[in-house]
Amino acid sequence: MIKAVRGTRDILPPETALWNFVESAVRDVFRAYNFQEIRTPIFEATELFARGVGEETDIVSKEMYTWEDPPKLFEEYKKFYLEFTAAIREGRQGPGRALELSDLAGSQFLTLRPEATAGIVRAYIEHHLEKRGLNKLYLIGPMFRRERPQKGRYRQFYQINAEVIGPPSSGSDSPARDAEILEMLATLLDRLGITDWNLQLNSVGCANDREKFNAALRKALEPVVGTMCADCQRRAVTNPLRVFDCKVPEDQPIIQKLPRISQFLDEPCRKHFEEVQQILKSVGVPFVLNDRLVRGLDYYTRTAFEFTHGALGAQNAVLGGGRYDGLSEALGGPPAPGIGFAIGEDRLVMSLQETAESVLKKPDVYVAPLGAGMNREAARLARELRGQDLIVDLGDENFRLKKSFEAATRAGAKYILIVGENEVKADAFALKNLATGEQVSVPRGELARRIRETAQPLA
RNA sequence: GUGGGAAUAGCUCAACUGGCAGAGCACCGGACUGUGGCUCCGACGGUUGCGGGUUCGAUUCCCGUUUCCCACCCCA
CATH class of the missing domain: 3.40.50.800 (Anticodon-binding domain)
Incomplete structure (x- = not known):
C-alpha cells in the first residue's frame, strides 16, 4: 500500500469543516482590520530563504526541502561516475577532470517555502508595493520543513500569516501597527472560542542593540558556561540568545543573572516598546512581559511575541511573530519596516478539536x-x-x-x-x-x- | 539528528510461560416487497507493518528496518 509520506497527512471530513470554520473566521476578522489576501508560490529560489531567514538558522541550515532544477549536478556526477568506473574496468585513462562550477550553468536551486514572510517581502519588492503605501496582507497555505514529526509538528504544515509592511512614510514602523496586530490576534482567538491563551511579549531591539547585547551575553557566559548543561554549552557558541530557552533547573540561577536585552535597548527602541504596551493596556489586551522570549529567525527586530495555549503538548506556541524592520533591505529592496505573525493552523485546529461536530x-x-x-x-x-x-x-x-x-x-x-x-x-x-x-x-x-x-x- | 513507547479485521482492542488469530463497534444481507433510529439472526472481514533469525511450532523470543506516538532539539 502506498501511504502518505512521513510527516504529511490527509485531513479528512468531518475535520475539514473545522479547518473551514477557522479559515472563514480568519477572513472575517482580518477583513475588519482591512487586511487583504496575497498568494505567493509554494517554492522559491533557495537564495531567498538563505538571505531572508538567515543561513545560520536551523530552518535554513538543516530543514529545507531543496532541489536543483533541472538536476544537472546529479546528471553530471552520474556521467562522471559512469565514465570513471568504465575506465577502471577497461584499464584505460579515466576522465580528465572532475566536476566544475560552470557545469551547473543553466540550473538553479529551488526550495519549498519553510515560512511565508520571505516570499511576501519578495513580492512586495518585485511588484513595487511600496507605491501603494501601507500594505496589510495575509496568506493562508502550506509550509514545509524537514523535521522529525511529533505532536503539533508536521513536515507539511499550514500557516495563517499576516504582515503589515510599507515605506517608513506610511507609518509602517509605528508602535500603533504592532498593537493593532496583537489586538487583532486577541480578537481572532476569542472569536474562535479559545479563551485561555497567553500573550508573551518582548522587544529584541534593533541590530545595534543586539550586537551590544550579544557581546555582553558572551562575556557574562564565559566564566560560567563550563558549569551549565551540554545544550547550553553548545548554544553559548552557536547562538547565545537561545540559552534563555534552557529548561534545566540547575541552570536557572545562572540564567537569572545574565544580562537581559531589555537593558540594552536604545532610546527609540525603548520608547517604541513602551508605546506598544500602553496601547495594549488601553484596548484591554492582557500580556506578560518575557525578556527571555527570543525568536528563531534572524530577521526579527524590536517587538517579538508568542501566543501559547495549554493542551498542545510540548509544541505549545500556537502562533508567533514580530517586527522585521531590516528584512526588505536584506533582500535588496527599499527600506520597508514591517511586522507580522504566523499562526500554526494545525495547532490552532487541535486546540478546538472538540467543536468539530458542531460546525459541520x-x-x-x-x-x-x-x-x-x-x-x-x-x-x-x-x-x-x-x-x-x-x-x-x-x-x-x-x-x-x-x-x-x-x-x-x-x-x-x-x-x-x-x-x-x-x-x-x-x-x-x-x-x-x-x-x-x-x-x-x-x-x-x-x-x-x-x-x-x-x-x-x-x- | 538523539532518546523512549507502539504497530493484530475498516475502527477500538484481546489472545496466559511459544501451541487452531478472537471480541465489540462499523459495513453488507435477512426478519420487514413504499418508511429509518431499537431489537434479533446471518454473512463478510487477516501476508499479526516489512525482512531475517531461533524453534517441531512465532502475534508472542532475538536482530534489522519502516511508520506512528511521546519527548529532546527547534519552531508555527
Whole structure:
C-alpha cells in the first residue's frame, strides 16, 4: 500500500469543516482590520530563504526541502561516475577532470517555502508595493520543513500569516501597527472560542542593540558556561540568545543573572516598546512581559511575541511573530519596516478539536428515488432544491426505501423526500421530518419553502 | 539528528510461560416487497507493518528496518 509520506497527512471530513470554520473566521476578522489576501508560490529560489531567514538558522541550515532544477549536478556526477568506473574496468585513462562550477550553468536551486514572510517581502519588492503605501496582507497555505514529526509538528504544515509592511512614510514602523496586530490576534482567538491563551511579549531591539547585547551575553557566559548543561554549552557558541530557552533547573540561577536585552535597548527602541504596551493596556489586551522570549529567525527586530495555549503538548506556541524592520533591505529592496505573525493552523485546529461536530453543515434534505425511472425525476427535484440554496443529498432508484432511510439518517439529513410513481403522478411528494417522524405530502412548488421554514428553528 | 513507547479485521482492542488469530463497534444481507433510529439472526472481514533469525511450532523470543506516538532539539 502506498501511504502518505512521513510527516504529511490527509485531513479528512468531518475535520475539514473545522479547518473551514477557522479559515472563514480568519477572513472575517482580518477583513475588519482591512487586511487583504496575497498568494505567493509554494517554492522559491533557495537564495531567498538563505538571505531572508538567515543561513545560520536551523530552518535554513538543516530543514529545507531543496532541489536543483533541472538536476544537472546529479546528471553530471552520474556521467562522471559512469565514465570513471568504465575506465577502471577497461584499464584505460579515466576522465580528465572532475566536476566544475560552470557545469551547473543553466540550473538553479529551488526550495519549498519553510515560512511565508520571505516570499511576501519578495513580492512586495518585485511588484513595487511600496507605491501603494501601507500594505496589510495575509496568506493562508502550506509550509514545509524537514523535521522529525511529533505532536503539533508536521513536515507539511499550514500557516495563517499576516504582515503589515510599507515605506517608513506610511507609518509602517509605528508602535500603533504592532498593537493593532496583537489586538487583532486577541480578537481572532476569542472569536474562535479559545479563551485561555497567553500573550508573551518582548522587544529584541534593533541590530545595534543586539550586537551590544550579544557581546555582553558572551562575556557574562564565559566564566560560567563550563558549569551549565551540554545544550547550553553548545548554544553559548552557536547562538547565545537561545540559552534563555534552557529548561534545566540547575541552570536557572545562572540564567537569572545574565544580562537581559531589555537593558540594552536604545532610546527609540525603548520608547517604541513602551508605546506598544500602553496601547495594549488601553484596548484591554492582557500580556506578560518575557525578556527571555527570543525568536528563531534572524530577521526579527524590536517587538517579538508568542501566543501559547495549554493542551498542545510540548509544541505549545500556537502562533508567533514580530517586527522585521531590516528584512526588505536584506533582500535588496527599499527600506520597508514591517511586522507580522504566523499562526500554526494545525495547532490552532487541535486546540478546538472538540467543536468539530458542531460546525459541520448537515444536508437539509435527502431525496430518495423509488423505483425504475425515478432517478430522472429525483435529479430534477434535487436541482430545483439546490437552486433554492438548500443542501441536498441524492439517493438511487435501486435502493429499497429502508436503505434510503438509513442513508438519509447516516448523512444527518433533516428531511427525506420520497420520489415514487404516486408522487410524480400527483406532483406532490412525501416529505418526512427524520427527527420528529412527521410526514406530509407537499406540492412541488412549496417544497423548498416548507423545508426551509421548519428547518430553520432547529439551528 | 538523539532518546523512549507502539504497530493484530475498516475502527477500538484481546489472545496466559511459544501451541487452531478472537471480541465489540462499523459495513453488507435477512426478519420487514413504499418508511429509518431499537431489537434479533446471518454473512463478510487477516501476508499479526516489512525482512531475517531461533524453534517441531512465532502475534508472542532475538536482530534489522519502516511508520506512528511521546519527548529532546527547534519552531508555527
